[in-house]
Amino acid sequence: MIVFVAFSWTDFAITVCKQMNNSLSEESGEHGAECIPAKRICTGEPRGQRAEGNALSTASTETIEGSNIDVSVIMPVYNASCWLDECLEAVLNQDFTCTMELSVFDDASTDSSKSIIEDWRDRFEKRGIAMVISGHDSDKPKGVGFAKNQAVAQSTGRYLCFQDADDVMMSERVRLQYETSILNPNSIVGCQVRRVPEGSTERYTRWINSLRPEQLLTQIFTSHGPTVVMPTWFCSRDWFQQVGPFDEGGKGVPEDLLLFYQCVRQGGRVLRVDQCLLVYRYHQHAATHSVLEGTIWNLRVDFLQERVLSQWDSFTIWNAGKQGRKLYRSLSPANQKKVKAFCDVDENKIKKGFYTYEDSKERPKPKIPVSHFKDSCPPYIVCVKLDMTEGVLEQNLQSLQLTEGVDYYHFN
Numbered sequence: 323m324i325v326f327v328a329f330s331w332t333d334f335a336i337t338v339c340k341q342m343n344n345s346l347s348e349e350s351g352e353h354g355a356e357c358i359p360a361k362r363i364c365t366g367e368p369r370g371q372r373a374e375g376n377a378l379s380t381a382s383t384e385t386i387e388g389s390n391i392d393v394s395v396i397m398p399v400y401n402a403s404c405w406l407d408e409c410l411e412a413v414l415n416q417d418f419t420c421t422m423e424l425s426v427f428d429d430a431s432t433d434s435s436k437s438i439i440e441d442w443r444d445r446f447e448k449r450g451i452a453m454v455i456s457g458h459d460s461d462k463p464k465g466v467g468f469a470k471n472q473a474v475a476q477s478t479g480r481y482l483c484f485q486d487a488d489d490v491m492m493s494e495r496v497r498l499q500y501e502t503s504i505l506n507p508n509s510i511v512g513c514q515v516r517r518v519p520e521g522s523t524e525r526y527t528r529w530i531n532s533l534r535p536e537q538l539l540t541q542i543f544t545s546h547g548p549t550v551v552m553p554t555w556f557c558s559r560d561w562f563q564q565v566g567p568f569d570e571g572g573k574g575v576p577e578d579l580l581l582f583y584q585c586v587r588q589g590g591r592v593l594r595v596d597q598c599l600l601v602y603r604y605h606q607h608a609a610t611h612s613v614l615e616g617t618i619w620n621l622r623v624d625f626l627q628e629r630v631l632s633q634w635d636s637f638t639i640w641n642a643g644k645q646g647r648k649l650y651r652s653l654s655p656a657n658q659k660k661v662k663a664f665c666d667v668d669e670n671k672i673k674k675g676f677y678t679y680e681d682s683k684e685r686p687k688p689k690i691p692v693s694h695f696k697d698s699c700p701p702y703i704v705c706v707k708l709d710m711t712e713g714v715l716e717q718n719l720q721s722l723q724l725t726e727g728v729d730y731y732h733f734n
Contacts, residue, residue, distance in 0.1 A: 355538030355549070355592040358502045358511070391452070392420040393496055394479030394559075398469030399426055399457070402487035403433040405603070409487050410442045414449060418496040421450075425477035428457030429469040435487075465572030474562065482562055484555040488603045495599035499556035502595055507558040509591035510582070512550025513599035522604040525709050531598075538592040540727035542582070543626045544708065545618065545734055550592060552578035554600050565590065573612045576621065583625050622733070623652045626703070630731055631657045634701055641705035642666040642677060642692045645734055649705055650690070651681065663691045665698035667718070695722075702730035 395413055399406070413424055424446060428436055439455055446453045454476050458464070474482060481503055483496055495513065503511045517527040529546055538549045555578075565584045568577040586592070631637070631653070639646045642664035650661055664677055676689040695718055702724075706715050724730055 356535040357533075357538070357594045357596045358506075390421055391423050391477075391479040393418065393422045393481045393483055393500055394474075394477035395422065395424045395483045395485050395496070396470060396473045396477060397424065397426045397485045397487055398429060398466055398473055399431060399435050399439065399487045400429040400463050400466075400469065401431045401433045401435060403431075403435045403438055405488040406435060406438045408490055409485070410439070410446075412490045412493070413485065414442070414446060414451065415493050416491070416496045417493050418500065420500070421479075422496065423452040423454060423477060423479060425454045425473045426456075427469045427473040427476070428455075429463040429465070430458055430460050463572075465570060465575070465577075467568035467575065467577035468570040468572070470577070471567045471570065474559075474567070479559065481556065481558050484552065486553045486603075489553050490601040490603075492599045492601075494597075496556075498595050498597060498599060502593060503556050503558060506591055506593055508561050508564075508589070509557065509593050510550060510561075510585055511556040511593045511595065512554040513595040514597060515551065515554060515600045515602040516598050517602050517604060519604065527602075528709065533594070535594075536727060538594060539586070541732050542586060542592075543622055543630070543731055543733050545622065547576070547579050547618070548582040550594050551602070552582075553602055561585075561590065564588065574614060574617065576613045576618060579618070579621060583621070586629070619652070623649070626731070626733060627654060627657055630703075631660065634660060636660045636662045637701045637703060638663045638665050638698050639705060640665050640695065640698075640702045640730070641734075642668070642671040643705075645705040645707075647677060649703065649733060650677075651679070658688065661690055663693055663698055665693050665695040665702070667695060667714075700724060700729040704730055704732045705734045707734045708732060 397409075397413075402409070410424075416422065426439055428439070436457065439453075443453050443455070456472065456476055463469075470484070481500055483499065485491060499511050499513060503509065514531040515527065517523055526546055530549075530551055533541060533549055541549055565588050566581055569575050569580045571577070637660055639650060639661055643666070646664055646666075650658060650664075653661070658679075664671075666672060672692055672694055674692060676691050679688045679690070682688050700722070704715070704719070708715075719726075719730065722729075726732070
């Protein structure tokens with residue numbers, strides 16, 4: 323639930339200053355998720371000029387000694403020539419009035435990406451936005467994780483705004499996410515997106531944009547991945563250095579998911595500005611397509627066992643079909659023993675009465691009861707795909723008066 327509190331600008335400014343002075347030196351200790359309405363912090367101050375005595379200016383040197391950059395836009399690039407002009411134009415036209423730089427690392431592009439980026443340097447500098455550009459000319463790219471880490475390492479901003487070269491940020495993106503992140507330094511801040519081409523990944527896009535605040539943490543085990551997608555991430559440099567860097571395993575490694583899990587492990591918050599701040603492009607050359615489904619599955623199962631199943635003495639798998647049985651088989655032997663039943667709505671599965679784990683080395687082979695969901699007991703791991711049952715699954719869960727994140731977690 324979002325709570326809006328009315329207070330004066332003076333009170334707000336005092337709150338901002340206190341929050342910055344305290345949170346940059348201490349961990350908040352909170353573990354939560356929230357969709358945040360935007361609040362205005364940087365106003366009336368030209369980019370590149372800082373008023374003497376300004377609280378934000380004072381705090382800006384606490385993280386990077388000698389740096390006066392508030393936000394570094396972090397952009398890895400690999401063969402992005404067809405998208406770069408639109409992407410860079412959007413970065414250039416941000417309405418953010420504090421200091422900003424663009425840090426680009428080219429991961430051995432073979433197209434004209436490097437020259438296009440250099441062509442924009444004068445325009446950025448005339449707007450008071452520094453450009454830090456580097457890269458390498460190896461025979462092959464070293465991967466998205468490596469390129470992101472290099473772009474972060476060469477940047478100096480106190481806050482990091484991650485931007486993919488094939489996406490387009492709205493003019494207010496940096497400002498609104500900065501204003502949220504500055505009050506929540508131990509967090510990843512995302513935003514809503516508009517997917518192009520229109521209609522591509524429709525279910526996924528709806529999920530990204532419609533998650534309730536609490537679901538930004540409860541639905542981190544689903545196959546959709548991070549509940550705030552990587553191209554929308556914004557965070558403090560301090561927090562990134564605490565949970566990072568990105569995995570540099572290269573092609574096939576979900577570096578964003580791994581860092582997201584690490585953020586959660588360390589008690590970080592997951593927030594979303596409830597406004598569309600990014601045009602999120604879908605195309606066949608996106609790096610995400612190189613990650614195998616099996617890789618993601620194994621990471622999700624391991625994280626589920628670590629974060630949830632380790633806390634439960636027993637549980638029910640909601641779905642006696644293919645996905646539910648696959649989850650059961652993927653669990654550690656200790657967690658398999660915690661599965662007291664499968665539940666379902668399919669009468670044919672229920673009539674069988676049980677599921678036999680034929681590949682088990684145990685004798686006799688484990689036989690797990692199968693029952694109707696109304697006759698089963700929580701807690702549940704739900705292995706039914708979201709948004710695929712025309713609301714029937716959600717109605718069934720609601721009929722049992724269950725609380726997500728306590729009585730059940732979605733896995734598919």
